[in-house]
Amino acid sequence: xxxxxxxxxxxxxxxxxxxxxxxxxxxxxxxxxxxxxxxxxxxxxxxxxxxxxxxxxxxxxxxxxxxxxxxxxxxxxxxxxxxxxxxxxxxxxxxxxxxxxxxxxxxxxxxxxxxxxxxxxxxxxxxxxxxxxxxxxxxxxxxxxxxxxxxxxxxxxxxxxxxxxxxxxxxxxxxxxxxxxxxxxxxxxxxxxxxxxxxxxxxxxxxxxxxxxxxxxxxxxxxxxxxxxxxxxxxxxxxxxxxxxxxxxxxxxxxxxxxxxxxxxxxxxxxxxxxxxxxxxxxxxxxxxxxxxxxxxxxxxxxxxxxxxxxxxxxxxxx
Numbered sequence: 001x002x003x004x005x006x007x008x009x010x011x012x013x014x015x016x017x018x019x020x021x022x023x024x025x026x027x028x029x030x031x032x033x034x035x036x037x038x039x040x041x042x043x044x045x046x047x048x049x050x051x052x053x054x055x056x057x058x059x060x061x062x063x064x065x066x067x068x069x070x071x072x073x074x075x076x077x078x079x080x081x082x083x084x085x086x087x088x089x090x091x092x093x094x095x096x097x098x099x100x101x102x103x104x105x106x107x108x109x110x111x112x113x114x115x116x117x118x119x120x121x122x123x124x125x126x127x128x129x130x131x132x133x134x135x136x137x138x139x140x141x142x143x144x145x146x147x148x149x150x151x152x153x154x155x156x157x158x159x160x161x162x163x164x165x166x167x168x169x170x171x172x173x174x175x176x177x178x179x180x181x182x183x184x185x186x187x188x189x190x191x192x193x194x195x196x197x198x199x200x201x202x203x204x205x206x207x208x209x210x211x212x213x214x215x216x217x218x219x220x221x222x223x224x225x226x227x228x229x230x231x232x233x234x235x236x237x238x239x240x241x242x243x244x245x246x247x248x249x250x251x252x253x254x255x256x257x258x259x260x261x262x263x264x265x266x267x268x269x270x271x272x273x274x275x276x277x278x279x280x281x282x283x284x285x286x287x288x289x290x291x292x293x294x295x296x297x298x299x300x301x302x303x304x305x306x307x308x309x310x311x312x313x314x315x316x317x318x319x
Contacts, residue, residue: 044079044311045318049288052314053082053102053297055262056090058205058269064306072097074307078314084297085146088136102295103144103192103234103260107133111204113196114157116150117176118169118212126150127176130191131183138187143294144260146234147180147193149173149213149222159210169212170222177226184230192259194234195219197242205301206269207242216240216250223257232259236299241266241278248286255290263313264300271300272313284319 045052054075059066066074072083072094082102083094091101106112107129115122126147133145149169155161164172173193180191198214200207213219216235223233235258241247251258265276272280284296296317302309 044077045314046079047318049319050284050317051082051102051293051295052078052080052317053084053295054080054310055085055297055299056083057085058299058301059306059310061205062302062306064302066306068093072099074310075099078311080314082295082297084295088133088140091140091142101142102297103146104133104137104142106130106146106148112146113148113194113208113211114151116148116156116212117173118150118152118164119154119156120172121154122150122156123172123176127179130180134180134183134187134189134191137189142189144190144192144232146260147177147191148196149193149211149219151208151210152212153210156210164212166212166218170218170225173213173222174225177222177231178228181226181228181231185228190230190232190259192232192234193219193223194236194262195239195243196236197239199242200267200269203269214239214243216244216254220254220257233257234260234262236262236264237278237280237283238262238264238266238269238299247278247283251283251286251292252290255292258290258292258294260294261287261292261296262299263296263317264298269299269301270303271309272298272316280313280316281319284317288319 056068056071059071068090075083076097076099082100084102085105086101087105094101108126117123117126130145137145152163153159153161177191184191195213195216196208196211198209198211201209219233223231237247263272265272266278298313
């Protein structure tokens with residue numbers, strides 16, 4: 001059959017025209033699939049491959065000021081299993097809604113990530129306080145407690161006080177985690193070290209300039225050196241995307257080290273919708289395929305109806 005030259009050899013204009021139409025169609029479907037109104041008819045997590053949790057602080061600190069009772073009620077309705085980063089006195093509230101606390105706070109004064117295990121000035125108090133929380137976790141069946149490297153300055157609140165080197169910070173953190181992990185082996189509680197980004201300085205909870213553990217590979221090496229099944233990584237996808245990227249490859253290569261997951265959209269630490277750059281269904285699929293069986297804690301700061309935002313996050317991650 002005869003074909004014109006244009007049919008045999010598409011022109012740049014025809015290719016661009018087709019590409020524009022296809023892109024428009026794809027964008028429309030993505031927009032519809034992640035629309036802000038599509039969550040209202042959706043009933044909750046159903047697939048069972050991802051164990052959903054949610055952090056209280058972003059919702060409590062939002063303009064909607066949800067308290068724990070409100071968040072726990074909605075979380076239960078959406079099929080989540082946990083509200084996390086809570087103190088022991090808050091656990092009865094989530095228990096009342098049939099939920100648990102997937103990972104506890106470490107009991108340090110806010111912000112708990114400033115004074116960490118990397119600094120000899122604070123390490124003893126961090127360990128003592130964390131062990132107290134671990135005692136409560138053991139009694140109540142809470143699986144994990146959070147840990148932090150801490151800020152790199154000798155005085156965590158004074159950037160002019162001199163810096164702890166990366167090497168010294170790693171040695172100190174390894175020593176502290178070894179003590180906590182040994183205690184966790186007795187108590188049946190896992191300590192999860194969180195990596196945080198230092199790049200975003202637009203908001204005190206979107207980035208943490210001065211935090212020493214701002215490289216997921218650095219933190220992973222620390223966990224490897226600790227060498228205990230009770231010392232794991234808290235792999236925060238938002239923070240890793242900002243500082244390291246290559247999220248799926250890192251999840252696969254660090255699968256044996258990951259003890260907990262956090263989510264949020266980037267940039268902005270807001271919803272997980274199509275306006276941000278992380279494709280969460282793909283990330284969750286890789287996570288599930290890696291054999292991960294822990295919790296995924298949604299830790300985004302809502303910019304619209306929190307219930308719709310949380311429903312959207314669960315739907316996108318419920319692969």
